[in-house]
Amino acid sequence: xxxxxxxxxxxxxxxxxxxxxxxxxxxxxxxxxxxxxxxxxxxxxxxxxxxxxxxxxxxxxxxxxxxxxxxxxxxxxxxxxxx
Amino acid sequence: xxxxxxxxxxxxxxxxxxxxxxxxxxxxxxxxxxxxxxxxxxxxxxxxxxxxxxxxxxxxxxxxxxxxxxxxxxxxxxxxxxxxxxxxxxxxxxxxxxxxxxxxxxxxxxxxxxxxxxxxxxxxxxxxxxxxxxxxxxxxxxxxxxxxxxxxxxxxxxxxxxxxxxxxxxxxxxxxxxxxxxxxxxxxxxxxxxxxxxxxxxxxxxxxxxxxxxxxxxxxxxxxxxxxxxxxxxxxxxxxxxxxxxxxxxxxxxxxxxxxxxxxxxxxxxxxxxxxxxxxxxxxxxxxxxxxxxxxxxxxxxxxxxxxxxxxxxxxxxxxxxxxxxxxxxxxxxxxxxxxxxxxxxxxxxxxxxxxxxxxxxxxxxxxxxxxxxxxxxxxxxxxxxxxxxxxxxxxxxxxxxxxxxxxxxxxxxxxxxxxxxxxxxxxxxxxxxxxxxxxxxxxxxxxxxxxxxxxxxxxxxxxxxxxxxxxxxxxxxxxxxxxxxxxxxxxxxxxxxxx
Numbered sequence: 001x002x003x004x005x006x007x008x009x010x011x012x013x014x015x016x017x018x019x020x021x022x023x024x025x026x027x028x029x030x031x032x033x034x035x036x037x038x039x040x041x042x043x044x045x046x047x048x049x050x051x052x053x054x055x056x057x058x059x060x061x062x063x064x065x066x067x068x069x070x071x072x073x074x075x076x077x078x079x080x081x082x083x
Numbered sequence: 084x085x086x087x088x089x090x091x092x093x094x095x096x097x098x099x100x101x102x103x104x105x106x107x108x109x110x111x112x113x114x115x116x117x118x119x120x121x122x123x124x125x126x127x128x129x130x131x132x133x134x135x136x137x138x139x140x141x142x143x144x145x146x147x148x149x150x151x152x153x154x155x156x157x158x159x160x161x162x163x164x165x166x167x168x169x170x171x172x173x174x175x176x177x178x179x180x181x182x183x184x185x186x187x188x189x190x191x192x193x194x195x196x197x198x199x200x201x202x203x204x205x206x207x208x209x210x211x212x213x214x215x216x217x218x219x220x221x222x223x224x225x226x227x228x229x230x231x232x233x234x235x236x237x238x239x240x241x242x243x244x245x246x247x248x249x250x251x252x253x254x255x256x257x258x259x260x261x262x263x264x265x266x267x268x269x270x271x272x273x274x275x276x277x278x279x280x281x282x283x284x285x286x287x288x289x290x291x292x293x294x295x296x297x298x299x300x301x302x303x304x305x306x307x308x309x310x311x312x313x314x315x316x317x318x319x320x321x322x323x324x325x326x327x328x329x330x331x332x333x334x335x336x337x338x339x340x341x342x343x344x345x346x347x348x349x350x351x352x353x354x355x356x357x358x359x360x361x362x363x364x365x366x367x368x369x370x371x372x373x374x375x376x377x378x379x380x381x382x383x384x385x386x387x388x389x390x391x392x393x394x395x396x397x398x399x400x401x402x403x404x405x406x407x408x409x410x411x412x413x414x415x416x417x418x419x420x421x422x423x424x425x426x427x428x429x430x431x432x433x434x435x436x437x438x439x440x441x442x443x444x445x446x447x448x449x450x451x452x453x454x455x456x457x458x459x460x461x462x463x464x465x466x467x468x469x470x471x472x473x474x475x476x477x478x479x480x481x482x483x484x485x486x487x488x489x490x491x492x493x494x495x496x497x498x499x500x501x502x503x504x505x506x507x508x509x510x511x512x513x514x515x516x517x518x519x520x521x522x523x524x525x526x527x528x529x530x531x532x533x534x535x536x537x538x539x540x541x542x543x544x545x546x547x548x549x550x551x552x553x554x555x556x557x558x559x560x561x562x563x564x565x566x567x568x569x570x571x572x573x574x575x576x577x578x579x580x581x582x583x
Contacts, residue, residue, distance in 0.1 A: 038300045058328040062301045
């Protein structure tokens with residue numbers, strides 16, 4: 001799965017949590033979306049973990065600031081799983 | 084020596100030590116003095132050196148915000164904290180009730196409030212002029228709590244109240260020193276925030292704050308770990324949020340882990356205790372009217388289970404200047420082990436609300452003991468006291484909710500709903516979520532498609548902490564045999580939607 005394919009699966013999750021009317025790209029920052037607060041952050045993490053069957057650790061989660069960071073983490077997790 | 088002189092002396096004595104860590108950088112006490120002086124110079128021009136004037140401080144969690152607070156105090160005035168993210172009508176209500184005509188704001192674009200308000204912008208403002216310490220006026224600050232009439236209630240706290248709290252707190256924690264690193268996690272408009280800076284700044288210790296715009300609860304863990312914090316306080320809700328990650332948290336530096344603002348479940352704090360093996364746990368309790376904290380339960384981790392009632396950690400015992408009474412439903416002193424309303428007297432109890440109601444018999448009563456008449460505040464909290472004087476929380480006497488440290492009157496939310504829906508009927512209740520934490524549910528006689536935009540509309544008139552998590556449409560409210568809305572039937576009929 002390449003980055004674009006990973007992002008295509010993340011986007012509908014974001015739409016469900018943060019609502020329509022927002023453009024989601026890899027560069028979208030948490031501060032760009034009003035509803036992306038602490039509570040919705042864990043909802044988003046749980047949904048992404050479920051979608052890709054991965055588990056992030058706490059320090060990885062703390063480091064997330066953009067939607068692209070999710071793509072990085074999933075690529076990293078998939079890479080680790082392949083080895 | 085008055086309280087402000089004590090603070091100023093401490094600041095000068097520790098001039099080279101770090102006072103704050105804000106936004107990733109340290110500020111020494113010496114720099115802090117310069118920031119205070121900068122704000123004071125401008126403020127004195129406004130007050131013309133008169134004391135006792137209320138001054139608003141827009142609380143941004145910047146060094147300038149803390150400097151503004153102390154500039155107000157050192158100038159013999161009292162401060163009214165305002166939240167930059169609260170809707171303009173909420174802040175306007177506080178401005179009007181407090182009679183403010185001046186706000187100190189370090190924000191880039193201060194909001195445009197109507198009227199003759201003077202905005203002192205103190206962004207980056209520093210001065211080397213010597214600070215002047217005026218005689219402390221009796222009032223220190225005014226906080227606002229949710230009011231049962233639907234309007235926020237102003238709670239003025241005096242310097243006598245504040246001094247009594249500081250002395251009572253340090254009496255329980257004589258081991259805190261200038262070497263401690265305090266993490267302040269609360270909004271500066273909440274009274275729980277005061278402990279996180281009033282205490283360290285009197286010891287010459289360092290105050291750490293959470294960076295703005297970050298995921299606050301996750302940032303707490305990051306700063307606790309990276310900065311080797313030794314003292315912190317947050318709500319049990321934060322702990323509940325962190326629960327899935329507790330297994331990967333280990334904080335060896337933390338010595339004092341305080342909780343306040345909500346009931347503290349034993350099972351939750353027991354899991355946390357494994358993350359902080361070198362810490363003591365404290366459960367803190369206190370209505371705003373009794374100045375920040377009036378009872379504390381300080382305990383070693385291995386003794387946590389000794390003071391637990393209904394799976395909730397004890398509220399502890401009163402601070403040294405606080406007197407407590409437990410009153411039964413007939414207004415008589417409840418016997419040992421009997422449940423009753425906790426009533427609080429002593430030097431930490433405020434003199435009276437900013438706008439007193441004609442009948443405040445539900446708020447206060449006078450009691451004479453040893454020839455001295457004393458005022459007692461009725462907290463509305465139901466407690467039981469054990470033989471050693473430890474208090475256990477047993478619920479509320481009324482509908483008031485306590486969520487994430489915020490005291491919330493359902494009537495205030497119902498009033499806001501009516502305001503944004505042109506008079507729709509609603510009924511707001513607290514409920515216990517499947518996680519065991521408290522939440523807010525609103526039942527409204529409204530079309531379902533209107534509920535989708537309701538939360539957004541409410542955000543324009545009330546703070547986000549008051550927005551119900553569940554908004555449920557009802558065609559009509561069921562009425563019980565007493566002619567009141569049948570809460571149990573509502574909860575039964577809509578349990579799927581409440582607990583989904």
